[in-house]
Amino acid sequence: MSPREDTVLSTMQDVPLTVTRILVHGVLVHGQSQIITWTDEGEPRRRTFAEAGTRAVQLAHALHDDLGVRDDDRVATLMWNNAEHVEAYFAIPSMGAVLHTLNLRLPAEQLVWIVNHAADRVIIVNGSLLPLLAPLLSKMPTVEHVVVSGPGDRSVLEGAHAQVHEYEDLIAGKPTTYDWPELDERQAAAMCYTSGTTGDPKGVVYSHRSIYLHSMQVNMTQSMGLTDQDTSLVVVPQFHVNAWGLPHATFMTGVNLLMPDRFLQPAPLAEMIERERPTHAAAVPTIWQGLLAELTARPRDVSSLTQVTIGGSACPPSLMEAFDKLGMRVCHAWGMTETSPLGTVARPPAHAVGTDEEFAYRLTQGRFPASVEARLTGPGGERLPWDGESAGELEVRGPWIAGAYYNGPDAEPLRPSDKFSEDGWLKTGDVGTISPDGFLTLTDRAKDVIKSGGEWISSVDLENALMSHPDVAEAAVVAVPDDKWGERPLATVVLREGASTDFTALRAFLAEEGKIAKWQLPERWTVIEAVPKTSVGKFDKKVIRQQYAAGDLDITMI
Amino acid sequence: MSPREDTVLSTMQDVPLTVTRILVHGVLVHGQSQIITWTDEGEPRRRTFAEAGTRAVQLAHALHDDLGVRDDDRVATLMWNNAEHVEAYFAIPSMGAVLHTLNLRLPAEQLVWIVNHAADRVIIVNGSLLPLLAPLLSKMPTVEHVVVSGPGDRSVLEGAHAQVHEYEDLIAGKPTTYDWPELDERQAAAMCYTSGTTGDPKGVVYSHRSIYLHSMQVNMTQSMGLTDQDTSLVVVPQFHVNAWGLPHATFMTGVNLLMPDRFLQPAPLAEMIERERPTHAAAVPTIWQGLLAELTARPRDVSSLTQVTIGGSACPPSLMEAFDKLGMRVCHAWGMTETSPLGTVARPPAHAVGTDEEFAYRLTQGRFPASVEARLTGPGGERLPWDGESAGELEVRGPWIAGAYYNGPDAEPLRPSDKFSEDGWLKTGDVGTISPDGFLTLTDRAKDVIKSGGEWISSVDLENALMSHPDVAEAAVVAVPDDKWGERPLATVVLREGASTDFTALRAFLAEEGKIAKWQLPERWTVIEAVPKTSVGKFDKKVIRQQYAAGDLDITMI
Known part of the structure; x- marks a missing residue:
């Protein structure tokens, strides 16, 4: 301009x-x-x-x-x-x-x-x-x-x-x-x-x-x-x-x-x-x-x-x-x-300093500075409010944010539509909430979130809840296709030494104390030996989805 | 570009x-x-x-x-x-x-x-x-x-x-x-x-x-x-x-x-x-x-x-x-x-914090940030080193520094040559030194400095030295024309109640303890009732220069 x-x-x-x-x-x-x-x-x-x-x-x-x-x-x-x-x-x-x-x-x-x-x-x-x-x-x-x-x-x-x-x-x-x-x-x-x-x-x-x-x-x-x-x-x-x-x-x-x-x-x-x-x-x-x-x-x-x-x-x-x-x-x-x-730095706001809230603010990903604009996009492409509750994909804009990828010498930059919005914002691929005072909390990766009946279920929330059970050593939750809901969560669980398999008890555990909303509870369960990992040690959920698609997993429906 | x-x-x-x-x-x-x-x-x-x-x-x-x-x-x-x-x-x-x-x-x-x-x-x-x-x-x-x-x-x-x-x-x-x-x-x-x-x-x-x-x-x-x-x-x-x-x-x-x-x-x-x-x-x-x-x-x-x-x-x-x-x-x-x-902020450098040097750093005008480039221009237009000794006119450059003045709607901005250098730097009109670690100390205004034989004499230094004498209530020093040196300092002094006029003693006082170099000592002296002031209370040296030019001052040469 x-x-x-x-x-x-x-x-x-x-x-x-x-x-x-x-x-x-x-x-x-x-x-x-x-x-x-x-x-x-x-x-x-x-x-x-x-x-x-x-x-x-x-x-x-x-x-x-x-x-x-x-x-x-x-x-x-x-x-x-x-x-x-x-x-x-x-x-x-x-x-x-x-x-x-x-x-x-x-x-x-x-x-x-x-x-x-x-x-x-x-x-x-x-x-x-x-x-x-x-x-x-x-x-x-x-x-x-x-x-x-x-x-x-x-x-x-x-x-x-x-x-x-x-x-x-x-x-x-x-x-x-x-x-x-x-x-x-x-x-x-x-x-x-x-x-x-x-x-x-x-x-x-x-x-x-x-x-x-x-x-x-x-x-x-x-x-x-x-x-x-x-x-x-x-x-x-x-x-x-x-x-x-x-x-x-x-x-x-x-x-x-x-x-x-x-x-x-x-x-x-x-x-x-x-x-x-x-x-x-x-x-x-x-x-x-x-x-x-x-x-x-x-x-x-x-x-x-x-x-x-x-x-x-x-x-x-x-x-x-x-x-x-x-x-x-x-x-x-x-x-x-x-x-x-x-993108963000988690310095607690003035009102929280020295209070019980301070630690909670420090656990968030942090607050957006003036040069990084942020917005959340919901499952249907709608803008979500900064209410600390509504989870959507984080999109950001600013003078040090990428708007394209390098396409080689003498080539125009690349702008894949799954990475950049039509109006030029970066789609981060991270899913989370933003509080009314601008603090970001990430809850999942967009590719791992379970899109069930127009709502999102965080795979990370389910995993964390499962891993807090004494019988569970590790747990990975992935989205699998579902005729009625589009996608539903599949819970894959690594049991601790000597623990026995009781999916019904695990499901009840998740439902306890409002940890997980009822409609988010997985129906599909399986025990695996270990969660597949990438070279840098992150859960490789792609492998689990492939194993499921190939019918390699022994699934229990409850 | x-x-x-x-x-x-x-x-x-x-x-x-x-x-x-x-x-x-x-x-x-x-x-x-x-x-x-x-x-x-x-x-x-x-x-x-x-x-x-x-x-x-x-x-x-x-x-x-x-x-x-x-x-x-x-x-x-x-x-x-x-x-x-x-x-x-x-x-x-x-x-x-x-x-x-x-x-x-x-x-x-x-x-x-x-x-x-x-x-x-x-x-x-x-x-x-x-x-x-x-x-x-x-x-x-x-x-x-x-x-x-x-x-x-x-x-x-x-x-x-x-x-x-x-x-x-x-x-x-x-x-x-x-x-x-x-x-x-x-x-x-x-x-x-x-x-x-x-x-x-x-x-x-x-x-x-x-x-x-x-x-x-x-x-x-x-x-x-x-x-x-x-x-x-x-x-x-x-x-x-x-x-x-x-x-x-x-x-x-x-x-x-x-x-x-x-x-x-x-x-x-x-x-x-x-x-x-x-x-x-x-x-x-x-x-x-x-x-x-x-x-x-x-x-x-x-x-x-x-x-x-x-x-x-x-x-x-x-x-x-x-x-x-x-x-x-x-x-x-x-x-x-x-x-x-x-332009500058006087936060003392790490090595001075907690030492005797700290206060001296705080009295400087401060240190230049990355976005403000600075240089000193001497009496002959030459660039002066950042040695904390060489005094020159401060020129600055940066993204929030003016490069011109507003000339009215639809008019090109004005760039008077006494305010902006040919390469676009702002001439601040301030005279001072810069230390090797980038701290500015202002010593005078460019218009008040005395240009004597290709060297500069700070009017402010002379005034401060004079005002430290017990007989002197106020003192203003201005440049006056001189056939041999171009300009020389004129010392105008307001005496304290009951003090008597002894210019020779004052001159000797300035020379004591290396306060002022010998070649900088004024030859021209006068007693005035009060230093003329501007509406905001600053010394109005313009008035003194005019009074001198009009022959209104009673000058003693020593």
């Missing part, structure tokens, strides 16, 4: 919001803040923002002058969280190219698919990850250069079609200033592929504008709320949605970064907390489960760490309570690759 | 940053936060964000449907800080029109000039300000409607050419939803004229984008850093640079607003602090001087108020210390109408 013809013109400067600006600011104003990278050499590597900024300039020169990176060429990283990865984060977008972070946990064939889809010209790789990359390189014809950083056996790259360079040799002696190009703020800055459980991975391309605005949000009081007095332990990987925006956000405000590199096991994490005394940490719940066990077995002084941002999946209440006891306050956040990722 | 032709396109949604979005968010997510307006009726008026938002919708309908406001028509406000003024803040830009806040402290002829220059069609006015407006209305031919809010005698408007409306009558019964137009984020949202000491007032036109980004900045941790647990006492007027952005910023995060309306005297301010228990306040130093005297004379419980943002002019160290003793931590901020106004 253009301004109107006869308009009163704003007299404001037209200054683009770019990653370059964040870099220049971090170096100039917060030059003494530090990036601390963990090593197994007894001492972490310490580098100031000023030093990392200078090295980012040198990296940009190396990529441009020596490797011929031009325009929006994709430069990929296959790296842990470390200072060099931060340098790549700033050098590549600032020179106008596109940073492509590769998820090192993906299956090999997906990694190959992604590199080819993005047509990456360069891969910067940590030496420790060469055993992963080397066998795949021959299937990545667009990759002309491999730049290796840090320890690891280089010999595995012998015979590769791509030219191999040492990161440190490449940047050594390069000029320490760069005439950064003037960029459009809507230009691509970075990309990240989602590891969907179905279909090919989908690329999300972040713009300079979206990264800049998201960084401001991360630094707002009701978000992560850090200052230059903080040190943030960034466990969430840089290959996973820009490490939740922390590398960019910290260069805006001078927050120190503590980077674990490849040392993500509970013992080194506990040691780095004790020795480097971070005040904040960001990670998925699994990591914290492991850390909690470690700290219980071998107590350490972790008193510096007072704030922990947890996202990726819901933090179990028991884990939250355990961390509260250690003086680490867990703050839930919700987001996804398509949301940059900050 | 357009994106390149063959570019990898960002897949982010293109969502404009608008005031409308802030309004909708504030109502939806922070609907229970409050605007508390002080009255002389025993009880303040309390209105939730949800209620104020509904009334803003009704006001927009009234302006559009009844008063015919269209497109970018200017709607002016001549109002104190109160809930209705907040409603106007949101209604007018959200409907696509331009909010024009009128400074009620301006001389009458400037007010008339400004209304005519902006071609305001509507003025919303507080009843208490009608005695100011009524006599001027006949000189404001573009004003078709006057909307009156709050107590005050309406009869003074009899015979006015403009139609007169009651605010409450106008909005009563209007629809409570509005189909807000899709706006361009670079569109004009609000305007404010600077009250320059020379020449005509200059209009600054804020865009939706600049207000949105500035609001995010206000809510960042290293800025005002408020949350919905705070209540902000907004003493800085809404007619003065958008009350430093607080009405917009608070709707983003749910901070409660405590609005003093016309009760800006020390006694009611002390009373509203004691009764409503704000946690934050924003005002210029003069207000706080008065409040301090009041609290000393009549102590009250002001323990809730722990953070005070002071800007407009420097806070004297003694005042800062006095407030520290009361438990109110003063935080300096610097800005101007042209900077929206947030």
Whole structure:
């Protein structure tokens, strides 16, 4: 949309919001803040923002002058969280190219698919990850250069079609200033592929504008709320949605970064907390489960760490309570690759602080900030109220929310209708409720919800209720076709050692105390040996639905 | 700049940053936060964000449907800080029109000039300000409607050419939803004229984008850093640079607003602090001087108020210390109408917190945030280093910094070369230094600095040094022409009762202890009765320069 013809013109400067600006600011104003990278050499590597900024300039020169990176060429990283990865984060977008972070946990064939889809010209790789990359390189014809950083056996790259360079040799002696190009703020800055459980991975391309605005949000009081007095332990990987925006956000405000590199096991994490005394940490719940066990077995002084941002999946209440006891306050956040990722942060509202309600608010996914609009869509496509009761699919809109997927160089972005509404909102695939004061509670994934007679039944609610029965070790509930209701829930149950099968008792248990509404109670029941899981340990309900469809399950109707 | 032709396109949604979005968010997510307006009726008026938002919708309908406001028509406000003024803040830009806040402290002829220059069609006015407006209305031919809010005698408007409306009558019964137009984020949202000491007032036109980004900045941790647990006492007027952005910023995060309306005297301010228990306040130093005297004379419980943002002019160290003793931590901020106004905020850097350096950092004007780029230009136009020593004129650049002035409807914005550099930066007219870690210390106004032999002498430094002598009550130093050096300082001194004139002793005093470099010592001295002052109490050095030029001063050369 253009301004109107006869308009009163704003007299404001037209200054683009770019990653370059964040870099220049971090170096100039917060030059003494530090990036601390963990090593197994007894001492972490310490580098100031000023030093990392200078090295980012040198990296940009190396990529441009020596490797011929031009325009929006994709430069990929296959790296842990470390200072060099931060340098790549700033050098590549600032020179106008596109940073492509590769998820090192993906299956090999997906990694190959992604590199080819993005047509990456360069891969910067940590030496420790060469055993992963080397066998795949021959299937990545667009990759002309491999730049290796840090320890690891280089010999595995012998015979590769791509030219191999040492990161440190490449940047050594390069000029320490760069005439950064003037960029459009809507230009691509970075990309990240989602590891969907179905279909090919989908690329999300972040713009300079979206990264800049998201960084401001991360630094707002009701978000992560850090200052230059903080040190943030960034466990969430840089290959996973820009490490939740922390590398960019910290260069805006001078927050120190503590980077674990490849040392993500509970013992080194506990040691780095004790020795480097971070005040904040960001990670998925699994990591914290492991850390909690470690700290219980071998107590350490972790008193510096007072704030922990947890996202990726819901933090179990028991884990939250355990961390509260250690003086680490867990703050839930919700987001996804398509949301940059900050969608909500669970800071309890003023009226709940210090009351019994506070914990309940902390268990929600969090509150929407001003830049993320949200709406709930019901089973029939209708808009649902924010009443904390009506569950619908969450749709979001905002300047750092994806409105399409990357479709390859020179192709128009893709907008699949199951992912984006006609008016351009992102369909998150998450089902939940929103309270009148804007707090999101997720109850299910849209693909797992049971659509029964025009109403939705949460598979997660049924599973949680079942798993609270002493006889049940695990339970998965999936939708199966039903002539009368469209879909009905199928309860698959893993029994504890020595427990016997009594579906009628289980059904009665669910109905007790209003746990589950009567019409939501499953009629179809079966006992299974174990719930099938995906590579990252989530329930793989697709497999159960296939087993049911194939008639492989022994169903009891009650 | 357009994106390149063959570019990898960002897949982010293109969502404009608008005031409308802030309004909708504030109502939806922070609907229970409050605007508390002080009255002389025993009880303040309390209105939730949800209620104020509904009334803003009704006001927009009234302006559009009844008063015919269209497109970018200017709607002016001549109002104190109160809930209705907040409603106007949101209604007018959200409907696509331009909010024009009128400074009620301006001389009458400037007010008339400004209304005519902006071609305001509507003025919303507080009843208490009608005695100011009524006599001027006949000189404001573009004003078709006057909307009156709050107590005050309406009869003074009899015979006015403009139609007169009651605010409450106008909005009563209007629809409570509005189909807000899709706006361009670079569109004009609000305007404010600077009250320059020379020449005509200059209009600054804020865009939706600049207000949105500035609001995010206000809510960042290293800025005002408020949350919905705070209540902000907004003493800085809404007619003065958008009350430093607080009405917009608070709707983003749910901070409660405590609005003093016309009760800006020390006694009611002390009373509203004691009764409503704000946690934050924003005002210029003069207000706080008065409040301090009041609290000393009549102590009250002001323990809730722990953070005070002071800007407009420097806070004297003694005042800062006095407030520290009361438990109110003063935080300096610097800005101007042209900077929206947030330029710097003086939050001490991590390394200084808890050390002797901390207070010195708090006395600076503050640190630049990522969105405000700064540079210093020396006497010869050269760039000066950020070494905390080199003093130059401060120039700034950023998305909420003016790059021009308003030149009237349908006219191109004005870019006077003494106000904007060739490459579009704002020349602030302030002279100062920047430390290596990005803290600004202002030392003088560019127009008052003495340009002697290619070097600058700070008039303020000389004045402060002179005023620290026991015989000197006041001192003003101005530049006067000098054949050899171009300019040299003239010291004008007001002696204390009973003190005798000894310029040689004063000069020696300045030279003592390295207070002032030898080449900066004035040769020209005179005793005056009082330093001439402007209407807002600042030294009016223009008058002294004129008196010197006219030969009216009795000069001693030493």
